[in-house]
Amino acid sequence: MIQPLVGKQLLPVFGGSASVWMVCLMFFQIVLFLGYAYAHMLRSLFSPRIQSLVHCALGLVSLTWLMFGPQQFPENQITDPEFSLTIYLAIRFGLPLVLIAATSPLVQNWYTKVFDTPYRLYALSNLGSLVALLSYPVVIEPLTDLTLQSDAWMMGFFVYILLCFILSYFLYGHVTTETIGSDSSTNNRDRTSWFVLSMLGVLVLLSSTNELTREIAPVPLLWTLPLAIYLLTFIICFDRPHWYRPIFFYPLFGFSLASILYLYTTDDYQHLELNVGVYSFFIFSACMICHGELERRKPHFDDLTEYYLVIALGGVVGAILINLLAPSIFNDYIEFEIIVLLTILVSGFLLTAKSPVKRILVRVTSLAAISLCGYVFYDYRDTTTTIYESRNFYGALRVVDLQPDTPGHHRKLLNDDVNHGSQFQSDEYQQLPTTYYSYKSGVGIVLLTYRPPHRSVGIIGLGPGILAAYGRTGDRFRFYELNPEVLEIAQTYFSYLSRSPAQIEVVIGDARVALQKDLAEGVRFDILVIDAFSGDSIPTHLLTEEAWQLYWKILAPGGVLAVHLSNKYVDLIPVVQHHNMNMPGYVLRKVNSKEDESWDIHSASWLIQTANSDFLDAVETRTQPPDSPKAPVHWTDERSSVINLFN
Secondary structure (H helix, E strand, C coil): CHHHHHHHHHCHHHCCCCHHHHHHHHHHHHHHHHHHHHHHHHHHHCCHHHHHHHHHHHHHHHHHHHHHCCCCCCCCCCCCHHHHHHHHHHHHHHHHHHHHHHHHHHHHHHHHCCCCCCHHHHHHHHHHHHHHHHHHHHHHHHHCCHHHHHHHHHHHHHHHHHHHHHHHHHHHHHCCCCCCCCCCCCCHHHHHHHHHHHHHHHHHHHHHHHHHHHHCCCCHHHHHHHHHHHHHHHHHHHHCHHHCCHHHHHHHHHHHHHHHHHHHCCHHHHCHHHHHHHHHHHHHHHHHHHHHHHHHCCCCHHHHHHHHHHHHHHHHHHHHHHHHHHHHHCCCCCHHHHHHHHHHHHHHHHCCCCCHHHHHHHHHHHHHHHHHHHHHHHHHCCCCCEEEEEEECCEEEEEEEECCCCCCCEEEEEECCEEEEEEECCHHHCCCCCECCCCCCHHHHHHHHCCCCCCEEEEECCCCCHHHHHCCCCCEEEEEECCHHHHHHHHHHCCHHHHCCCEEEEEECCHHHHHHHHHHCCCCEEEEEECCCECCECCHHHCCHHHHHHHHHHEEEEEEEEEECCCCCECCHHHHHHHHHCCCCCEEEEEEECCEHHHCECCEEEEEEECCHHHHHHHHHHCECCCCCCCCCCCCCCCCCCCCCEC
């Protein structure tokens, strides 16, 4: 439960980036390893009775730290957010979570002193995690706020400490054999297979989660689903090991590969259900093979803590490879494709079969599958027109040239393969607004219609800087951009900013933090544009009630708010409708502009909110009341959920 809770609390601090969850997953993998290392150390050095006393004492220290330790969130260090996020998690939650992570191997080790083989308890432990994860987006998130969730987790940890003391008392009454450590019968080949299989499972989980959350939305529902499937495979393999049969799961894995290739070769990739279904199917089939083979190789329970320690080490290495190594060596999110190929290779060569013919057949089939998948992935990533690409914590950026040496030559900025704006390269049309910002779009209508003298315009989200094309002499356009890389691209590869006659200012940092600071300094806007997207999803903290209150405080009397809500997967209109319900005199209008491929204009959905009656009269024929089949939804900083908003 603490993973999605903490991740959601930290999302606004780090600009709503989907990478927040990936860093959280990496941190929790490290904590899991440290917890297992701590359990292995206790088992090696102390008797079960002393182990329980040490664990209870550290539990009391952890509870005291949670109650009286530092509570404030970290500042987002724009140039190194991964570091500041990890340090905060380590200081605030490190020791308590290490103790919780150690519980499973410790209790299983104590269990063997009284009862028999403990491995089904590992399945039970993962079942508890699965219930918590699934209940968070479905029950906890929609029905409770973050403060109540934090208080409930604190109470849960208190109950956990009580249970540790009860177990300690039980050990003193029932354990008579005070053994310390044991002779290991495990060899290095066993350890290597544990490590590789565990690492591969985590690589599958994290790379697939990356694909889902970048494209749709960085929200707990899409965070927890892949992790829940991952845990489910552990539960099945360790509670019902006979359910894992290679003769069934290897063809199932092959079918999941075919489904992945279908996504890469069809336009149906934009369908939410298809995306979620295919990635979930791949995670399940691949992790069933990894964890099924891992369970087959489990040692005698004398080596239980070492077994779990090596499993956790594989998870840590997998998390580091995805979160730290991949962003530093790849300019795009290609690790998923690499992991797919690696999974085929490992699964093909780890399968044990008595018949040499069967082994050869499986390996030849694996190599053929690698060749086919590699060809499709390479063909999908046509980089012949790419003139620049980079990647950081906030996403992967790519600049491509299309139709060069023709009158239609234009340049496009892609963020995680989602078009974030383009510019024609001929001098005649270079300042023509394109994509979602055409003259007939909602924001185009606002900027062309509401033109007070010395107009001040605030814009959350920079992209190539297309909206600067609407600037006039005497206007001031102030952009707020989270990703410093975007500003460099807009200044180097596009000319909207440099050619605009308006005064252009760009503020780097989270928009809500910057707007609050500007408000305190007396800044006011005639028009405020909300156009901040991460991939194809808008950060939720920019659509909450508190954000809305901030927007209208910084807007001047008669000001206009324009919100870009185009989204393939989520209907965000009900959220804005709810904000408008409690604002007497304010009117909400919608503009759906149409696509025009010849001018690289895309269909776009904008909502306009204002109490300016003159402006409303001027745009009445070009706008319409907002329509959505869903009831208005109330989002606050404390409570927000997209579970009822999917298209």
